[in-house]
Amino acid sequence: MKKILEKEHRTLLTGAEAAAHTMRQLRPEVVPVYPITPQTPIIETFAQFVADGFVDTEIINVESEHSAMSAAVGASCGGARVLTATSSQGLALMLEICYIASAMRCPIGMAVGSRALSGPINIHCDHSDSMMARDAGWVQIFCENAQEAYDLSIVGQKLAEDQRVLLPVMTIQDGFTITHSAEPVALLPDEAVTEFVGEYRALYPLLDTEHPTTQGPFALPDYYFELKRQQVDAMENVYAVWGELQEEFAKLSGRRYRGLFEAYKLDDAEYIYIVLGATAGTAKVAIDRLRRQRKRVGLLKPWLFRPFPTEEIAQALQGCKAVAILDRALSLGSWGPLYSEISAALNTVSARPLLYNYIYGLGGRDIRPDQLMSVLKDLEGESDANVQRFIGLRE
Numbered sequence: 001m002k003k004i005l006e007k008e009h010r011t012l013l014t015g016a017e018a019a020a021h022t023m024r025q026l027r028p029e030v031v032p033v034y035p036i037t038p039q040t041p042i043i044e045t046f047a048q049f050v051a052d053g054f055v056d057t058e059i060i061n062v063e064s065e066h067s068a069m070s071a072a073v074g075a076s077c078g079g080a081r082v083l084t085a086t087s088s089q090g091l092a093l094m095l096e097i098c099y100i101a102s103a104m105r106c107p108i109g110m111a112v113g114s115r116a117l118s119g120p121i122n123i124h125c126d127h128s129d130s131m132m133a134r135d136a137g138w139v140q141i142f143c144e145n146a147q148e149a150y151d152l153s154i155v156g157q158k159l160a161e162d163q164r165v166l167l168p169v170m171t172i173q174d175g176f177t178i179t180h181s182a183e184p185v186a187l188l189p190d191e192a193v194t195e196f197v198g199e200y201r202a203l204y205p206l207l208d209t210e211h212p213t214t215q216g217p218f219a220l221p222d223y224y225f226e227l228k229r230q231q232v233d234a235m236e237n238v239y240a241v242w243g244e245l246q247e248e249f250a251k252l253s254g255r256r257y258r259g260l261f262e263a264y265k266l267d268d269a270e271y272i273y274i275v276l277g278a279t280a281g282t283a284k285v286a287i288d289r290l291r292r293q294r295k296r297v298g299l300l301k302p303w304l305f306r307p308f309p310t311e312e313i314a315q316a317l318q319g320c321k322a323v324a325i326l327d328r329a330l331s332l333g334s335w336g337p338l339y340s341e342i343s344a345a346l347n348t349v350s351a352r353p354l355l356y357n358y359i360y361g362l363g364g365r366d367i368r369p370d371q372l373m374s375v376l377k378d379l380e381g382e383s384d385a386n387v388q389r390f391i392g393l394r395e
Contacts, residue, residue, distance in 0.1 A: 004054055005190050013185045015146040015178035019085070019111040019171070020045035022153040024055045025193035026109070029080035032060040032071035036090040037123050038175040039113040043085055065090040069097035069108075076106035077215050079205030083157075084108065087175055088115035091129045095136060101168045102137025102231060104216055107160035107200070108168040110138075111153065114277070115175040116363045124364020125175040127276065127329040130305075131337045137231050139169040139238055140306040142276040144262075146185050149173040151255060152303065154188075155245050158197045162245075164237040166203070174278040176364065188253060196252055235307040242304065260309035262301040265291065266316060269298030271379045272353075274313075274342060275326040276302060279360075279367060283326075286372035295376060305338075310345040317346060322354040322379035326372075326391075328361045335388060354382060360391040367392060 004024070013021070016038070023031070023046045033043045043059075050057050062068045065086055076082045086094060091112060101108055117128040130140060141156050143149040149171065156169040173179055204213045219227055242260065250256040264284055266272065273283050280301040290297045300316060302309065317323060327336025334340065339357035346352050356378055360367050371391050378389070 005187055007189050008186060010184055010186045012182050013146055014041065014180055014182050015143075015149045015173045016041035016113065016180065017045050018146040018150040018185045019153055019173070020049065021187055022150050023083050023111075024049045025188070025190050026081065026083065026154070026157050026197055027055055027194065028057050028083040030058050030060065030072070030075035030082045032062055032068040032075070032082070032084055034062055034065045034068045034086075034090065036065070036087050038115060038179045039085045039087040039090065039111070041179065042111050042113065065093040066097060069094040069101060072108050073097060073101050073104060073106050076101070076108055076202070077104060077206045079202040079207055081161075081200040082106070082108045083110070085111040085113070087113040088117055088123070088129045091133055092117060095133060098133055098136040098138060098168070100216070103227065105166040105234070106168055107157075107166055109153065109157045109160055110168065110170050111149075112170045112172045113175040113179040114172050122363040125177050125328075126362045126364065127327075130170065130172050131329040131331070133170070134306055134337065137167065138306065139165075139167055139235075139304070141169065141171045141303055142305055143171060143173045143178065144278055144280045144301065146173075146178055146181070146183050147255075149178060150185055150187065151249065151253065152257070154193055154197065155242075155249050155257075158245055159238065159241055161197075161200050162241050163203065165234050165241055167231070167234050167238070172277070177278045186253070186255075192252060196248065238304070238307050239309070257303060260302065260304050260312050261316070262299070262303065263316060264299035264301065266298035266300060268296055270296040270321045271376060272298050272300055272317060272320050272323045273326065273372065273375070274300045274302070274323060274338065276305065276338060277328065279326065279328065282367060282369055283372055286369040289369060290373055290376060297376065308341050308345070310341075313342065314345045314349050317342075317353060318349055318351060320353045322356065322382070324356050324358060324375045324379060326358045326360055330359060330362065354379070354385045356383075356385055357388045358391050359388065365392055
């Protein structure tokens with residue numbers, strides 16, 4: 001195959017293009033796809049790499065996302081490295097098979113351009129689709145920018161294929177905000193990525209006729225429970241494997257993703273913001289401005305949402321006065337999904353800070369630094385924490 005990069009190269013890329021470069025360097029044997037905004041440019045860019053001879057991949061154009069994930073499961077069980085991508089209603093249509101992919105321990109990599117779920121019809125960013133799939137047994141990695149979308153897709157695929165894990169992985173970038181916005185991205189040499197990830201060798205490939213196995217059997221009550229517990233153990237193993245891989249990746253790239261979340265000015269913070277994805281960049285601007293006003297504020301940005309780093313986050317929040325948890329998704333009839341996780345994590349903490357839940361940015365609505373800065377008034381004033389609040393909503 002022809003090469004594109006023989007040494008590290010910094011170039012202007014959208015998040016979608018960065019994800020496509022990752023796919024090219026991972027060299028999947030099979031990529032089943034169905035287009036949906038804002039994921040489509042990921043596969044369009046990758047398909048061009050295939051057409052130009054930079055990667056030898058069987059792209060399967062299917063009739064729906066349900067079929068795309070079905071084909072991904074079949075190819076993965078056959079022993080292939082399989083990648084795909086989707087968004088919004090596409091992920092919703094895949095969801096039935098997403099549960100099967102994780103239960104059959106298929107290490108499929110999927111780039112998600114996170115987008116609102118209809119209705120009403122909306123094609124812009126929020127985290128409704130990703131949160132809908134949070135219990136499907138997939139590892140979920142949230143990215144702040146195009147560089148993270150590139151880096152964490154590489155790490156995510158090696159994580160998925162580690163025999164202590166063997167679970168599918170979603171690498172999630174905010175639709176349009178990241179997928180369609182260009183920024184400088186440092187790409188690693190092709191051979192360096194290939195060597196880092198290694199060749200995928202399935203434990204029990206369906207096509208190994210010398211060693212036949214049963215795939216996807218009917219599990220009655222006397223076995224189903226134990227099989228689900230194995231998935232629990234695999235998720236638990238993610239924490240340790242993630243740490244190991246980040247150390248390896250730091251040596252390869254010089255970029256280190258320390259721990260399970262990014263801690264931005266947390267050391268002396270009395271008030272802490274917690275947010276997923278691209279809004280973390282806006283939050284950092286707000287925090288810098290508040291710091292210049294001598295406000296002791298910081299940001300905690302989880303990279304992993306599944307498995308959720310409960311103990312580590314609880315430890316990081318001990319000693320602070322109040323926490324603003326910002327959800328870009330609704331859980332209708334309950335608190336925001338991220339808020340619920342943080343609240344549960346703090347059940348074991350003796351000095352529990354006040355927790356405030358904010359819903360923002362649904363359907364792609366922008367959020368500005370000044371809006372985030374205004375949240376601090378609630379935290380400092382110890383406003384009623386038993387009220388779910390909305391940022392930027394006309395009421």
